[in-house]
Amino acid sequence: MLFSSIPFLFYFLPITIFLYFICPKVLKNALLAIVSFIFYAWGEPRYVVIMIVAVAASYLFGLLTELHRGKWLSKLWLILALAVGFGMLCYFKYADFFISNFNGITGLSVPLLNVALPIGISFYTFQLTSYNIDVYRGDTKAQKNPIDLAAYISFFPQLIAGPIVRYTDIEKQLKHRTHTFEKIAYGSRRFIIGLSKKILIANALGELCDIFKATNDNSILFFWLYGIAFSLHIYFDFSGYSDMAIGLGSIFGFEFIENFNYPYISRSVTEFWRRWHMSLGSWFRDYVYIPLGGNRVSKLKFIRNIFIVWMFTGFWHGAAWNFIAWGLFFAVFLLLEKFLLKKLLDKSHIISRVYLLFLVMVSFILFNATDMKDAIITIGGLFGYGGHPIISTEFIYYLRSFAVIIVIAAIGATSLPKMLTLKLMGSKVKIISYLEPVFLALLLIMCTAYLVDGSFNPFLYFRF
Amino acid sequence: MKAKNIITVILLCAILGGLSIYAYVKPQTKYSYAERRTLDTFPELSIKTLLSGDFMSEFENYTLDQFPFRDTFRGIKTFSEEYIFNKKDNNDIYNVDGYLSEMVYPLDYKMLDYASNKFKNIKDTYFPDSDSIYLTIVPDKNYFLAEKNGYLNVDYDKMFAYMQEKNDYMKYIDITPTLDINDYYRTDTHWKQEMLPQTAEMITETMGIDISNEYTEVQVEQPFYGVHCGHYGLQVKPDTISYLTNDIIDEFNVSIYNEFKEPVESTVYNMDKLNAEDPYDMFLSGVVGLITIENPNATTDKELVVFRDSFGASISPLLAQGYAKTTLIDLRMLNSVMLSDPDLQDSINFENSDILFMYSTIVLNTSTSLK
Incomplete structure (x- = not known):
């Protein structure tokens, strides 16, 4: 079920809020778990089982990890927990990618699995694994109450599109959270703002992107319009969803971490990633980058660490080469900034902002491409590749038609x-x-x- | 600040809760006149439909179709698009000085080829030796509105030239000089019959036929909300329907072939249709595959066969004045292979008849509807 849908807004949400606030405190988490499973089952009923298995495994291995803390068994339970979580993720999300590449390299015809991707699996797998790692590290205690753990993982506001809420951030709130008019008002405000970002702006810009993809009247300026529109579309879509999640969390008494902080006002790729999808960035930092040694290693290993982290960041977004290329694209510029560009970018606000916005636009064209060929054609189109004219009738029409929304979006993307x-x-x-x-x-x-x-x-x- | 929080929560709860409760209790609406379609009702709830996910997807359609004040909300959306976001069109519908029009874009040469091949096939099958075959193309409203107001539009000159070239065995009748935007309803796709005498005269003159140009204009009392009203979403001033009559038209014997076999006696202007979902259907009863008009006052034995779309319904009574019999064929409703059906042989006479292909630019650009 999507937040931006009539069944959610006018059926699921009012009933859930009503039940939640009349429900005794002791049963609130159980209620949240139940309604969240219904929310999840709405899109694909069968995949609720997958989520229940994932939660049950995480719960069990969490308890066992704590039970054997300090012993080798503790590591074994963690490995098993990670194997279950990432195993399911690999099976549902990446198996066909690996098979098709294997077929491409060997010339064999191993049949594809063609399994549908369970909604939100990338998000809840990361939440579950962070929980198990934190228990293993001793950063938190294992959750004894399976309902509380299920409520944490399945909690519908953050289930489908994040933010990736860490168990350590929410542990206390699961047991002790307050419900005030102020929090409900803040949550409602945040939810409506997010909903508006999604429906009024992101969807309109998405429509423009679809028009571009279907056009037979292309021009260089239309490629630029598409690049700008998609960059704004993805920001308003994703940050709108995060706003809705944070708002809903607040209505139910939770305080979620922020996921976006005006990324398009950044002056470098490094700064951009401190402001964009912050919960994912911090997850990779804490569970991949730092365990690899972070930047407290030799220059060569540091470069290796950056490439590993950004390859996985790209791969997390989608099982295709263009996503991997997207992650590596950022790795290259992060390293360039670290070793070469930082001083140059610090000199001029204008140059650094233009630099960042251009790179981000190119990256999102790569991100939204159907494959690498499409990415090259579209990025090339920005510079005249394909022999398109500079301007076209459709570009003029759609620029005029979407100008107000683009201006609103551009201003809205700033503080x-x-x-x-x-x-x-x-x-x-x-x-x-x-x-x-x-x-x-x-x-x-x-x-x-x-x-x-x-x-x-x-x-x-x-x-x- | 505290009061503001309370107002925020109460206001939003009132909207969400109020509309939710009303959505639960309101009776279901069965039909949307704006969209000319049946609305979804509550779906079947069973273990099977739940597990398959069918219930969920159908429930979503149901909630959208049955949402309280649905047309009002659609109007709010149109208002936002037009006046807040300054969008040029809303669902491809635009409004220029009260004239509502749906964009026709882009020009689809495959569709023009499809239509031309269809016409050629009919000609080769039914009247291979005829030299009285004519083609006229009815421009849609965009011809007059789109380009000068900055809307996407097909290149009409190219379209007309292409159709002439592809159908070079037909004599082309260019009716555009006789038309302007005032000849069309503001809220509907179609043209107004009362504005067509000059156009009809031009067509019949080209075919060597004289028709009367004296008519009595009768205005229908009830307002006419054309098909674009529903599509547009906002309230607009309605049109009025008028129709033309004279002694010759009054005497026409009209037969419609709903099932393509047995003719049913009808009238040129079907007043019952004024209360139906599409009042424009009053002209020759709307969308019918085969209609014949016999003219007892004709001064000639010559017959006319018109292959036409709905634009032809309003102009055909004017053309029919010059012929003993006029046969109207709508290829969207009557498959062209059925023209050889023995039961229809008596009704359709191609021999020595003038043959007119009269199609609008809209149908030609989406011509797969022609069977």
Whole structure:
């Protein structure tokens, strides 16, 4: 079930909130686990079993790891926990990638598995494995209550698209969390903002990207428009979802970590990744990069560590070569910045920002390509590859049609709206502050209107 | 701050909760006139549909179709697109000075080829030796609105030239000089019959036929909300339907072949259709595969066969004045292979008839609907 859908907004969510707040405190986590499983089962009922197995294994191995702490068995339980988690991830997400590459290299025809990817498996696998590693390291105690662990893993706000909430961050909240009007109001506000980012901006920009992909009237400027639109689309889509998750978490009394911090105002790739998908970045830092030695090793090993981490970061996003290339693309520029570019970028705000935005745009074209060939053609198209004209009729039309949304998105991707809001809130004219609920209500109505219009499906014959 | 939080929560709960509760209790709507389609109702709930996921996907469709104030919300979306985000079109529909139009884009040469091949095939099969075959193309509203207002549009000159070239055995009748945007309904795809006498005259003149140009215009009382009203989403001023009549048209004997076999007596203007979902269907009863119009006052024995789409329904009564019999064939409803059906042989006479292919640019650009 998607947050940006009528069944979620007007059926699942009101019922869940109602049940949650009338439910006795002792049963709240159980309720959250049950509704989360229903939420998950909505999309693909069979895969609930996969998640239950993953949670059960993690729970069991967590207890055993703690039981044998300090002994070799402890490591064995951890390895088994990781094997189950990553094994399932590999089977569902990566098996066909490996098979097709194996077939390509050997010329054999090993049949593909063609299994559907369980929704959110990349996210909850990382949460489960971080839990087991933390228990092994002694950073946290094993959770004795399976319902609490199930509630943590399956908790629907962060289940499908993160943020990757660490068990250590949420452990205390599972047992002791407060529910205040302030938190509910903050959560509602955050949720509506995220919903609006997704429905009003990301979806519109996604529509523009789809138009570009389908066009027969291409031009160099249309490639640039696509690159800009997709970069904004993916930010508003993903950060919108994170906002909704954080907001929903707050409504249910949880405080989730932030996942985005205006990444497009960064002045280097290094800074960008401190602001983009922060929960994933910190996961790789703590569970891959630092265990490999981080930067406290020889230069050569440091370079190796960067490439390993970024290859896996790319691969985590998708089982295709363009995702691996996407990760390695960032590795190259992170290293370049570390050894060459840092001083240069520090000199000019303008050059560093243009540099970052251009690199990120190119990276997301690579990210969204159907394969490496498509990526090369599209990135080449930015510079005239393919013999396209500079400008085309469709480019002009769609630029004019989407100009307002692009401008709103570009401004919205900076901290300017937040600064402006804070200034208005601090204004002596109190009425401005009270306009916020009205504004949020209007946004909710607009989002609903866009969702309802999504069902508009005229019987085309009657056009003629 | 505390009060603001309370207002925020109450307001949002009221919207979510209020609409949720109303969605549960409101009676189901069966049909959408805006979209001309049946709406989804509550899906079958069983273990099988739950496990297969069918229930979930159908439930989502149901919630969308049955959402409270659905058309109002669609209007809000159109308003946002047009006035907040300044989008040029909404679901391909745009509004220029009250004229609603759906973009026709891009030009699809494959579709033009398909239509041309279909016409050629019909010609070779049914009237291979005829030299009285004519082609006219009805421009859609975009011809007058799109380019000058910055909307995507097909290159009409190229389209017309291509169709003439591909159908060079037909005599092409260019009717565009007789038309302008005022000749079309603001809220509908079609043209207005009361504005077509000059166009009809141009067509019949080219075919060497004289028709009366004296008519009485009768205006229908009820407002006409064309097909674009529903698509557009926002309230717009309705059109009015008028129809033309005179002594010759009044005497027409109209037969429609709903099942393509047994003719049913009908009228030129079917007033019952004014209350149906598409009032434009009042002209020759709307979408019908085969219609014949007999003209007892004809001064000639000559017959006319018109291969046409719905634009032909309103202009054909004017053309029919110059012929003893006019046969209208809608290839979207009547498969061209059925024209050789023995039961229809008596109804359709191609020999020594004028043959007119009259299709709109919209149908030609999506011509797979022609059977």
